[in-house]
Amino acid sequence: MNLRGEDIVEKSCIKSDTLIVDQCGHDGYREYEKDGRKIRIYSVNDTGLTKSRNYAIKKSTADICLLCDDDEVFVDNYEEGILTAYKDIPEADVMIFDIGNQKTIHRDKPTKLGYFDLMHVASWQISFRRKSLIENDVYFDERMGAGSGNGAEEELKFLTDCRKKGLAIYFVPFVIADVAQTKSTWFKGYDEQFFINRGNTTRYIMGYVPALLYAVYYSVRKRHQFNRDISWFKAFRLILKGMHENRLGKN
Known part of the structure; x- marks a missing residue:
């Protein structure tokens, strides 16, 4: 929200093509290239985390997509590792990766995830074949998530919807990033x-x-x-x- 001055791409050590949705109270678009990667920024007159994610999914042109929060710092070879994982498991529609300082799934080899495993997944871990989502009409539920007033759990709803549509969800124990301990936009404590x-x-x-x-x-x-x-x-x-x-x- 309200991206100003600070280059989130550099701060997060992103070394791949990037699509940013900036909820800032007005509509606009700009793009640029840096070090061989294409950066596209959509300014939108809207609010709500899940709305932002859905907008990004629809505007993306990539085969493989990875969700990213603004407090992630990626490892150098994250893009290679993700693409290799999809090549090695071609039946995977959705892949969950490891976060170095926020380990949630304790598996030492690629594993197809069941329903209860999905309860431990955070948004920063989720990647997907965009075509699989589009063809099965799977998006984030816009009544949930930060800005909705209904709390979180939007990742679990998204992943359970993927399962209901028959999409294959795998966990791969490859660390893609660390996540900073920043203040949440929605979590105000266990009140x-x-x-x-x-x-x-x-x-x-x-x-x-x-x-x-x-x-x-x-x-x-x-x-x-x-x-x-x-x-x-x-x-x-x-x-x-x-x-x-x-x-x-x-x-």
Whole structure:
């Protein structure tokens, strides 16, 4: 949002073609080339993280795409490693890669991911064959994510939608980047609204019964991270409140 002065391409050590969506209150476009890579920047009069991602998917012309947040720093050979992985696993539609300082999936060889594995994936890890998404009409749900007012979990919704459409999702233990510990645009701590949003999004993605079971697991498993005034039981009740509120739709 409001990209000014600082060159995000250089800051993130990006050495491949790049498409940037800058949500800045007006529409515009510019492009330039640097060191053999093409940089395209779309300025848009819109807000919302998932809207930005969908816009980028539609404007891209690449075969293989990689999501990138503005706090990533890429390793030197990330492009070669990603393209090699897709060449080695030609049936893969979506690939999840490792982040050096934010390891989420502990596998030492390429593995096809199941449903529960997807719960541990962050957006910075996701790459995909753009053609697979377009042909199957899979995009990010614009009712979720930063700027939507409904909390996060948009990555899980996106990946579960990919699975429902029969797309093959693989994890490859190749480190593509590190992620800086910057302040989140949406996470304000484990306050009451966080858990209410969690109930809404998990019911929307999973359905009522699986979301209920997940609420028990999450409340107990993550209890040591919660704010001091929120016990695991209070967190569970707040998640239930969000599930029953169900503002994202019946499921």
